[in-house]
Amino acid sequence: MVLSTAALSQQLIPIVGPEQVLLLSETALLSPSEQIFDQAPLPTHIVYPRTQPELAAVMAVAHQQRWRLLVCGQASKLHWGGLTQQIDLVVCTQRLNRVVAHATGDLTVTVEAGLSLATLQAELATFRQYVALDPAYPQTATLGGLIATRDGGSLRHRYGSLRDMCIGITFMRADGQSAKAGGRVVKNVAGYDLMKLMTGAFGTLGVISEVTLRLYPLPEASSTVVVGGTESQITELTRTLLRSTLTPMAVDLLSPAVLPPGTVDGELALAVRFQSLEESVVAQCDRILQQAQGLSSITLSADPDIDFWQQLTQQFWQTPQSSALVCKFGVLPAQSSQFLAQFDRYCQQQKIDGWGRIYAGSGTGVLRLEQEGIGKDPSPGVEWIRELRSHCQNAQGFLTVLDAPPALKRSLDVWGYPGNALASMKQLKQQFDPHNILNPDRFVGGI
Structure with missing residues (x-):
């Protein structure tokens, strides 16, 4: 259905006020819309709850009216996953952006889901702390969006996945009732582990309103060693590194095309980042250079180190383009170098511009x-x-297609899920959202 202005006035404006209900045409938040919606008619309005009670009330009305909702924060990842259709209302959480509690001594922070990671990191930096994430679109990504898409980055090699960092969560069920899991302390085992269930569900099971994350001290020094070589040389170096006593923050296998010209030479590249005390960083970089003796290498410290990782992220996560495909994938870690070399050869054969990045410790990565x-x-x-x-x-x-031209998404299964858990996923969806009003069609199996 297409909601009329009268329906919105009667139902939503008394909850959030007239300034928080806008015509979608008045905002560029969901532009270009063809990257998100499968077909017309498109939703006409967007609502901005400012508090968690307002969000709960909006959800309750949507449940009563059977409105199909598209929920977003800054909308930086709405073009990921499947195209959605027949949306009645867009619910935006970006005005739920408070820091609720920061326990500096316990290294935890509780924030509302619409707060951007960049804003939080800037505030935490004054306390010499940070959230150990380096996701896609780091300047606009919100905490709720990161959890919904399970977007972590290279730092998971040292700190674990986003599921490990989230120690408490509050979300609104499809009927507007609030639910909580975990707590605000690291050692907490109360209740079912709903945090892991909500992480990576693309907002199809509930609307995340508040999260508690564990923090880490900002490192004193940071340096990166980039090594280039043949497939066999990089495979052996990676294997040696992962079996050593060294403690890198990130270990990324990279296609040569990802690197700026003249960085290193070879069929593949390995980027290893160390962050710790100055003496430890220097010693560990020296160890890597000894192991890579005879190979093309370069060491980056201070600003060049920061610039390298920022540029690497930007290389893969540019503004959605009509000529680009971006995929998340995973292979056995032992086969990472072989797969990346095969990918590069395939791109050359097909005359495609291609970039590959694999987090060597887990075997997961990104292709563009x-x-x-x-x-x-x-x-x-x-x-x-x-x-x-x-x-x-x-x-x-x-291999999952995250970003692609709409015509391509309509021509294939973007998720390509080969497992046997789809029936369980649909059962969970039925229990959490029986009327299928939350982010429909975006997740595995059209959930």
């Missing part, structure tokens, strides 16, 4: 492919995905 015209003719892109997905599955892994 670009070719002019792919937005108009999806057939080449569909074939690329099928071949790359086949390679991943042969390595006991997976």
